C-alpha cells in the first residue's frame with residue numbers, strides 16, 4: 309500500500325542551465341542560468357512582459373523550454389512535487405473548502421487536508437463554498453491546497469496581488485510561518501519589492517531574458533527596514549532600467 313504524503317518533503321533543488329524560451333520570433337528567456345538550493349526562498353522581479361511567469365511555467369512543466377536544461381530534483385531522489393499558486397485562487401466553485409484542498413490527494417490524506425486548512429486558520433470553514441468566503445480567505449484555501457501536497461517546490465505567481473494591504477500583510481506572516489514548517493523551496497513572482505525583500509532569501513531581477521541581478525537578503529528575522537533599505541534602492545534603480 310502506498311503511504312499517504314503526510315511527511316514534509318525536503319525542499320527541492322532547482323537547476324536551470326542555458327534556458328531559452330521563444331514564442332515565435334519573440335525571445336522571452338535567453339540563456340538564463342539559475343540554481344536554487346533546497347529550502348531557499350527566491351523572489352523574481354522585473355518589468356512587465358519580462359518573462360517572469362514564463363520562467364515559473366517552465367519550472368512547473370507547463371511551458372517547454374525551447375533550449376536548455378531544467379531540473380527540479382529532491383535530495384532523496386523522490387519524484388519532485390511542484391505546486392503552483394496564482395493571483396486568482398482557481399478554486400473549484402462547486403467544491404467545499406476542504407474538498408478543494410483534498411483534491412488530488414488520496415482519501416487517506418483527508419485529515420491532512422483538514423490540518424492544512426486549520427494551518428491557514430480556516431478549519432472552521434471546511435464546509436464553506438468558495439463564494440461564501442472573502443478574497444483573502446479563498447487565497448488562504450488556495451495556499452492550504454498547495455501546501456497540503458507537501459511540495460518540494462512551491463511556485464507563487466503574484467499570489468497576493470489582488471488582496472488589500474492589510475490582508476496581504478497577514479498572508480505574508482502566514483506564508484513565512486508555513487514555509488518555516490514545510491521547508492519547501494519557493495519561487496515567488498512579485499511586483500512589490502517590499503514583499504520580495506520581506507519574504508525572500510534572494511531577489512532575482514530579470515532583464516533581457518536573463519538574471520541581471522541576484523541579491524541575497526539579510527537573514528535576520530524579523531527583518532528591520534534599515535537592513536534592506538539599501539537593497540531596495542539598488543533593485544529599484546535597476547528596475548528603472550529593466
Ligand SMILES: Nc1ncnc2c1ncn2[C@@H]1O[C@H](COP(=O)(O)OP(=O)(O)OP(=O)(O)O)[C@@H](O)[C@H]1O
Pocket residue numbers: 331334336354355356357358359360361362363
Ligand atoms: N503562450 C504564449 N504565447 C505567446 N507569447 C507568450 C506566451 N506566454 C507569454 N508570452 C509572451 O512572453 C512575454 C513574457 O510574458 P510573461 O507573462 O512571462 O511576462 P511577465 O514578466 O510575467 O509579465 P507580467 O509582469 O506583466 O505578468 C510577453 O511578451 C508575452 O506576451
